[in-house]
Each structure stands twice: as C-alpha cells, then as structure tokens.
Amino acid sequence: MSLEEYKGVFIFAQQVDNELSGIALELLGKAKDLANDLDEKKVTAVLLGEKVGNLVDTLAEYGADRVIVVDDPALKDYRTEPYTHALSSVIKEFKPEILLVGATAIGRDLGPRVSSRVHTGLTADCTQLDIGDFPLNAVEGQEQKHKQLLMTRPAFGGNTIATIACPDFRPQMATVRPGVMQKITPVKGAKAEVVEFNPGFEENSCYTKILEIVKAVSEVEDIQEAKILVSGGRGVGSPENFKILEDLAKVLHGTVSCSRAVVDSGWKPKDLQVGQTGKTVRPKVYFAIGISGAIQHVAGMEESDLIIAINKDENAPIFDVADYGVVGDLNKIVPALTKKIEEALAAKG
C-alpha cells in the first residue's frame, strides 16, 4: 500500500428515509478542522442511498466541498452488504486519507465491515480527533510519523482514555460518537462538486431481503436535541420524586434526563441516560441534580455550555465541572428555584 496515494478527509453522510442524520453534519464540522490541519483543501461527503440527490445542498451548506453520490435501488434501506460494497468501492476508487463514520447503529455495523474489506484499522466510538505525531512522544529507535490521525476514546470502562493511531495503513478510519463534534454554522447557498459513482450491485445470496420495517415508537424525547436538560441522579431518591425535576423542566421548556444509577434502578428509561454508556449531550444549560459526577457521567455532559450542579455533598466531583454549584438538599432547592423562575417569568409577562 502506497500511503502517499491516499489524500483528503471523507465522511460517511448517513441518511435514513431520505433525511440526513445529525451525525453527518457533525462529522463535516470535524472534517473541516482536520482538513485544515493537513493543509487539505477539500472535505468530501459520501452519500449512499436511493434518490438522495436532494441532500447534496445541505451537505454543502454544512461544509462538504465535494459529495460522492452512489444512488441505487439496492441502497434504499440500510443493509450491511450493499452499503459495505458501495463504501469500500468508493474508498478503492477515491483513496481517502481519513474516513469518519458516525458511531450510530448503522455506522457501528458498517464501519468495521468496510475497514476489514479495504484492509485498514478502525478506532470505534471516538470522542476526540486530532492531527499530530505518533508515537505522541518520540521513542528512541522508532520512527515518529507526523500528521497522523490521533483517535481518542475511553478505554477500560472509562477509567482511562486511549489515543490510537493507524500509521501503516490507509484510510485512517474512526467511528465517532454522536453529539461530541460540533456542526459548523451553515453557509446558505453553498454548493459542492457532485461526483456520481456507481460500483454496480448484484443481488446475491449474501444480501438480506427486507420484508418489513417496523419503526420503534418512542414516547421519550431526544435528549441530544434538548437546549435545556434537567438531569437527575440517585440523589433524587425515587421515581415519584422526579416530579420536582419535571416541574423545573416545564417552566424552562427543558427536558428531563438522568444518570445511569437512575436507569439501573428502573426509575427512567435508558433513552434518557447521559454518559459514556448513554448519550453524549451538549445543551445550552445542564442541571445535574443529585448526581455525584462520576467520570462516566461527566464524559457525556462536560461539553454543555453551562453546568449547574445541585448536591448536598460539597465535595461531590460534579462541582469540579460545574459553572455554578448549589450545596444543599435538592428537595428544598429545586422547588424553590422553580418557583422563583415562575415568578420572574410572570413578572416579565
């Protein structure tokens, strides 16, 4: 493999039912930064699906300079085999230096298959990506390679973080946790170069047939989309007592989320869990109420714009990441805060 032949930063632009997934736009934001650090001019999005050409302009507005479109009926709904064939064919033809895929259910299935087919490595579930030297610190007798993709992810149950590189193979592939990278502000009217590419598909015995798609009906709000999150931990004490958090969320037009202890106790569904094994969130305001601030929880919320912690233990680690902290009993503080906000809003009319 001649590494020099591989150029440019590519992202897999996931779409479902002809709608781009948020992660595609987040990856474009990160790809722009990486491309700048590599002195690359172009960021390329790879769009697979059937009749998906209408999504190209959105990708351009969020930073794609070029969109490679593979449009084929075989790609209408996600299936491992045709998507793997399409994405690995794109890699073989266009030879990217870096390929980013969202760590969604689709990306976690697709990424490893593709990396294996094109014979390269993949770092799963990354929370940070940089361009730098590898090994990070020069080791005597070992060549230090420059401008490598440094892929960082939690390891050993979140007790440490590992930075991984793929210096000898290309592309350097990573799946990236949704909610971690930031979209750029869209540039209205931006246009991308469109390259149509079709590697050809042959239905064969490896192809699964989709007989029916049954969509999960969730009555739970998407906490990754919320601007204000009122998050409760074990300290809330009972599922019934979450009512005081719901009251606060209501006056703020926010959404309730929680720690893993709450999910493990069966008080709230897993969809509301913030953290390493839950969701990564980045709201404008994050209330951490009765949450101790374990590393695995903090990993999912530390990028919030403003963090307000309420905890009766003044030494709780959550205060290390909080912008504002209130030490005291949440049963007194939360209703009082809700009342004050209600009064302030009423006074404002």
Ligand SMILES: Cc1cc2nc3c(=O)[nH]c(=O)nc-3n(C[C@H](O)[C@H](O)[C@H](O)COP(=O)(O)OP(=O)(O)OC[C@H]3O[C@@H](n4cnc5c(N)ncnc54)[C@H](O)[C@@H]3O)c2cc1C
């Ligand atoms: C591999 C792995 C993955 C994990 N992933 C996640 C994850 O994704 N998300 C996650 O959240 N955790 C995760 N955890 C669990 C994590 O380590 C903690 O156990 C968990 O976050 C603790 O939840 P908590 O803060 O609600 O409970 P606790 O740690 O029990 O904290 C409760 C807090 O409430 C405070 N409190 C109690 N009563 C009151 C009161 N009346 N008023 C005010 N404060 C009060 C206490 O002082 C305490 O700080 C993971 C663990 C492992 C090993």
